[in-house]
Structures are given as C-alpha cells and as structure tokens.
Amino acid sequence: MTTTNSKNWKKIYKKARPLDLVLFKGTDPVSDLVSLAEDTRLGDGEFSHCGVIINSSILPNVPQLIKGKKYIWESTCSLEFDMFDLPVNVETGKGKLGVQIRQFDEVLKSYLSSTGAKVALCPLISNPWLKSKNKNQGPSKKSIKRICNKFHAQYGASTYNGSPISLLSTVFPCLRPIRYTLKELDVNGCVLLNTMGIDSSSSHMYKWMFCSELVGTLYRRLGIIPKSIDPENLAPTDFLGKNPDRCPCVVSVIIQAHL
Numbered sequence: 001m002t003t004t005n006s007k008n009w010k011k012i013y014k015k016a017r018p019l020d021l022v023l024f025k026g027t028d029p030v031s032d033l034v035s036l037a038e039d040t041r042l043g044d045g046e047f048s049h050c051g052v053i054i055n056s057s058i059l060p061n062v063p064q065l066i067k068g069k070k071y072i073w074e075s076t077c078s079l080e081f082d083m084f085d086l087p088v089n090v091e092t093g094k095g096k097l098g099v100q101i102r103q104f105d106e107v108l109k110s111y112l113s114s115t116g117a118k119v120a121l122c123p124l125i126s127n128p129w130l131k132s133k134n135k136n137q138g139p140s141k142k143s144i145k146r147i148c149n150k151f152h153a154q155y156g157a158s159t160y161n162g163s164p165i166s167l168l169s170t171v172f173p174c175l176r177p178i179r180y181t182l183k184e185l186d187v188n189g190c191v192l193l194n195t196m197g198i199d200s201s202s203s204h205m206y207k208w209m210f211c212s213e214l215v216g217t218l219y220r221r222l223g224i225i226p227k228s229i230d231p232e233n234l235a236p237t238d239f240l241g242k243n244p245d246r247c248p249c250v251v252s253v254i255i256q257a258h259l
Contacts, residue, residue: 009119013104013105015121015255018129019222020052020053020121021050021051021053021122023118025046025047025118026117027117035047042238042242042246044242045237047120049074050239051073051076053073054070054071054101055070058148059148060149061153062091070104070105072101073099074099075158075160075209075211075214077095077096079095079097087106087107087110088100088102089101097159099158112257118256119256120254122240123251123253124224125249125251126250128222128223129141139222148222151221155217161208170210211236212231216234219239225247
C-alpha cells in the first residue's frame, strides 16, 4: 500500500470512483475521541470517519442526484452551527444527524478548510462497480443498483447512533454484551439508550447507524467484505486491514489531502 500526499482536493475528486471508500479526520472533540479510542485499542487512530462514493448511476431512484456529479454517502452531522457552514443532505436540502448524501466536492472543501483536518480517498482493491464490465467477475451493474437502492430504502433516513455504549463497544469488545442487552429494552416504543433525542414515532428509529457501520453493512451486501463480519464492530480504520482478524484490507492505495 502506498500513500500520496496532496493539498489539491480536485485530485481526490477526479480520482474517486463509485463505491470507493473515503476516510476523514476532523478537528473537533468528537473526532479526537474516536481517534484516541482507535489508537488505544486498534493501534491506528489516523482517521475518525468514513463514507462511500456514489453517483446517480448507483442510486437512480434518488432524483436529487445530478448526472456527472459525485456524492458521498455517510452517517454524520451536517446540522448548522454558528461556527460551521456544513454541506447539507442533498435529498432534503437540510442538515441532519445521521445517514445522508452530500456533494463530495463540497464536503472536501469543507474539511480541508480546517488546518489539521485530513481526507483520504481509498480506491477499492476489488470494486464491483468497475469489475461488472466483465460478466464473469462479480455482480452486474443492475444487481449493484438493486442492492444499493434497497439499502437506501432501508437506511437512507436513519439517524446517527449516539449511544456511548454502542459506539465504544465497536473497539471495546467487553461492552458488547451490554450493547446487546440495551437493544432488547424497549420503553414507550423507543429502544433504550440507542440514540440521542429521537422522536419515538420515527419509522426508522430501529435503524440508527454510525459511519463505519453504514459502510460495513453496504460493503457486506456487495460482497466487498465477508458476511461473517459484524458491521457494528467496525471502526473507520478497520477497512485498511491493519487488524485482519477484524476486517481484511479492502483498499489498494491511500490518496491523502490535508492542510
């Protein structure tokens, strides 16, 4: 695996292909906490967030996606704050906390406007969207579209999983029995401690997801990672394969941009 450093976000945008992985490291306290947990337990805390490149061909059922533009599918926060002007969810034109699709160029520029932030494009070793040109290799484009659109229908409106127990159990296995127990506790239609401030009437409330869980679930359905892997136990750095017992390496190269 090689690493190429570049301060030019346009280089990353140009090289991005559908279904490629993108890794991020922000400068906020949450990013620092995720990096610290990853570094402590997994030996690598360089990146704290991840998403997947998509376009209108991957998700033809989403009318807001413009042909020729690249987007990133992720579970993150794009709510407005006084000190931040964040790219919003293109499906609603509003910010949210959870699964959303944002314009990739806007996300790149937003991250790279902060000194110390990093973005890394990670092309897949075996990208099913590119391999589908050969009928004997992997699923067809039609099959990939069907999988992705079904995934969008299931999780496209999901909220970010804000349970500290659920998030920490990703890198601390000793907490997973507690996570499983909390999932079974239901209070007035709301799974106890599984998210933050969510209306219990939400039809998607049982589908809360954090960023690497979203990527891992989609990649497992597409055959990019083995079905034996539980996406709830994946951290952003796991996709680099530095701990193969958790997840094999899925990327061929890391192309970084930073200030």
